[in-house]
Amino acid sequence: xxxxxxxxxxxxxxxxxxxxxxxxxxxxxxxxxxxxxxxxxxxxxxxxxxxxxxxxxxxxxxxxxxxxxxxxxxxxxxxxxxxxxxxxxxxxxxxxxxxxxxxxxxxxxxxxxxxxxxxxxxxxxxxxxxxxxxxxxxxxxxxxxxxxxxxxxxxxxxxxxxxxxxxxxxxxxxxxxxxxxxxxxxxxxxxxxxxxxxxxxxxxxxxxxxxxxxxxxxxxxxxxxxxxxxxxxxxxxxxxxxxxxxxxxxxxxxxxxxxxxxxxxxxxxxxxxxxxxxxxxxxxxxxxxxxxxxxxxxxxxxxxxxxxxxxxxxxxxxxxxxxxxxxxxxxxxxxxxxxxxxxxx
DNA sequence: ACGTGAAGTATATGCTCCTG
DNA sequence: CAGGAGCATATACTTCACGT
Numbered sequence: 001x002x003x004x005x006x007x008x009x010x011x012x013x014x015x016x017x018x019x020x021x022x023x024x025x026x027x028x029x030x031x032x033x034x035x036x037x038x039x040x041x042x043x044x045x046x047x048x049x050x051x052x053x054x055x056x057x058x059x060x061x062x063x064x065x066x067x068x069x070x071x072x073x074x075x076x077x078x079x080x081x082x083x084x085x086x087x088x089x090x091x092x093x094x095x096x097x098x099x100x101x102x103x104x105x106x107x108x109x110x111x112x113x114x115x116x117x118x119x120x121x122x123x124x125x126x127x128x129x130x131x132x133x134x135x136x137x138x139x140x141x142x143x144x145x146x147x148x149x150x151x152x153x154x155x156x157x158x159x160x161x162x163x164x165x166x167x168x169x170x171x172x173x174x175x176x177x178x179x180x181x182x183x184x185x186x187x188x189x190x191x192x193x194x195x196x197x198x199x200x201x202x203x204x205x206x207x208x209x210x211x212x213x214x215x216x217x218x219x220x221x222x223x224x225x226x227x228x229x230x231x232x233x234x235x236x237x238x239x240x241x242x243x244x245x246x247x248x249x250x251x252x253x254x255x256x257x258x259x260x261x262x263x264x265x266x267x268x269x270x271x272x273x274x275x276x277x278x279x280x281x282x283x284x285x286x287x288x289x290x291x292x293x294x295x296x297x298x299x300x301x302x303x304x305x306x307x308x309x310x311x312x313x314x315x316x317x318x319x320x321x322x323x324x325x326x327x328x329x330x331x332x333x334x335x336x337x338x339x340x341x342x343x344x345x
Numbered sequence: 346a347c348g349t350g351a352a353g354t355a356t357a358t359g360c361t362c363c364t365g
Numbered sequence: 366c367a368g369g370a371g372c373a374t375a376t377a378c379t380t381c382a383c384g385t
Contacts, residue, residue, distance in 0.1 A: 266347095282354090
């Protein structure tokens with residue numbers, strides 16, 4: 001186990017208090033009449049009673065854009081709330097809303113005071129987006145504060161094994177909240193992510209039928225892949241065997257994912273033994289990435305399997321001649337012998 | 346078993362500046 | 366001047382905590 005999850009608390013969030021307006025706005029002293037005055041660019045072409053307009057159409061366009069991008073419902077809800085919260089602090093005129101710079105400032109200050117820096121940041125981000133759509137020239141004056149939060153967890157084969165053992169211990173204890181079925185689903189799901197490099201979200205929305213157990217391939221279709229780019233990845237012979245056993249025993253619906261998001265996540269929150277673990281489902285993908293490196297796997301192939309962007313990677317772009325077969329050959333060379341020694345109970 | 350809102354984080358893309 | 370390093374920003378996924 002490495003330094004543990006989480007991030008250096010000291011490194012993050014440079015004083016959000018000053019983050020309301022971008023650097024440029026504060027850099028020119030002549031723009032600041034008093035401590036609380038507004039940037040000249042805003043004052044210059046507007047007086048205090050100038051009002052900006054947001055119409056229903058603007059909001060619809062923003063949401064449409066997100067929908068067109070196929071974002072998760074959860075995320076769409078979040079953006080909707082964010083916009084609504086802002087509009088609630090403006091003047092409603094029926095089909096449109098109007099606000100002044102002062103309204104905006106007081107709204108953002110409220111958010112800043114009440115919520116986390118990350119929440120504040122996201123509010124600014126999506127309000128900017130709305131303003132862009134509405135042609136409101138405030139965008140350049142809004143700065144999203146930076147933050148640092150990188151999960152430096154080192155995760156080894158043993159960590160994954162410990163995790164599966166913990167789950168099986170609960171399973172053996174006949175925990176009423178963790179049936180055999182769920183425990184087995186969890187273990188399979190975790191190992192599929194660990195050996196295929198899938199994201200949690202991808203795993204829990206990928207129908208089982210997209211995993212070809214005989215060939216050991218996983219095809220991730222565009223609507224499942226985070227990037228919208230379809231890709232192919234693989235599982236190890238060990239996981240293949242586990243999957244076979246699982247399918248035989250439970251005959252799961254091939255149109256359903258191996259495990260649902262809730263079944264996978266809940267035990268990690270509800271069960272003390274799992275909640276105390278520093279390892280989470282998302283770390284399985286991390287394991288994949290780290291283990292691949294430990295085994296000196298080819299970096300370009302890793303990118304392709306994980307579905308990372310290959311922008312600016314000339315080398316990778318020329319890898320387009322990689323066929324599924326050649327990818328699998330590389331995969332097997334690196335991960336063919338990877339074993340967790342897990343048995344389904 | 347599923348919902349919801351907030352907090353946290355991963356990763357793509359943008360931008361600037363530099364170098365062979 | 367293409368290509369890349371390095372940082373900033375945009376964007377959306379993941380986890381947590383508290384519900385029903």
